[in-house]
Amino acid sequence: ADRVARGLRGLGIGRGDRVVVQLPNCAEFVLLWFGLQRLGAVPVHAMPAHRRREISHLVRASGAVACVVPDRHARCDYRELMRSVRAESGPGRPPTVV
Structure with a gap:
């Protein structure tokens, strides 16, 4: 959890920032959750x-500064999904894809 928190901090994510988490049930979900809490x-x-x-x-409603997604899951290319989300977010600070 500490290493995950340090990595997120290195990406500019800090206390109070909102992060969209779109992961399936996996170990990375648990590690990310504890890293965000830390x-x-x-x-x-x-x-x-x-x-x-x-x-x-x-993203809009929460003011999220980042989205955490898998590369692919269940026949969905989340990288492409995030490209369309980032394009739709318009000017300003689009969410960082981790």
């Missing part, structure tokens, strides 16, 4: 089945 950041949970519309809404 850092004082707020996880904004998203279902792996959520797509562009839902994730874009979560």
Whole structure:
């Protein structure tokens, strides 16, 4: 958890920042959750089945500064999904994809 927190801090994520977490049930989810807690950041949970519309809404509504997603899961290319979310977020600070 400490190493995850340090890595997130290195990406500019800090106390009170909101981070959209869209991971399936996996060990990385648990490590990330504890890392966010250690850092004082707020996880904004998203279902792996959520797509562009839902994730874009979560990013806007929460003011998330980052999204954490897998590369691929269940036939979904999350890198492409995040490209469309970032393009939709418009000017300003789009979420960082970790």
